[in-house]
Amino acid sequence: MTEDSKEEKVEKEHEGTLDEETLFIVSQTFKVLSDPTRLRILNLLFGKEYSVNEIAKTLYLRPSTVSHQLRFLKNLRLVKYHRKGTSLYYSQDDEHVMNMLKQTIDHANH
Structure with missing residues (x-):
């Protein structure tokens, strides 16, 4: 441009x-x-990176469900990942959207 x-x-x-x-x-x-599941995943990724299995265990979801939702989030560049051994570790990748999400959660809790 x-x-x-x-x-x-x-x-x-x-x-x-x-x-x-x-x-x-x-x-x-x-x-x-x-999507509530994607919101739960993003909220979990606020301060820490997690593997697919850790996200699934923490949020009581199937790993396949987590992987499916992470694909959507990755395509919009809201999350990023890196490989450690055989596992992929995900973290947030868009500070603007994450700040908006945090503000919306704070707003909903008041």
């Missing part, structure tokens, strides 16, 4: 319109965050 097109994009957003790419990313993010 060129500097001119970035400026045009920012101007449109300030005028109240959004480009198609931004609309798609925002709508997909909210779609992913609308």
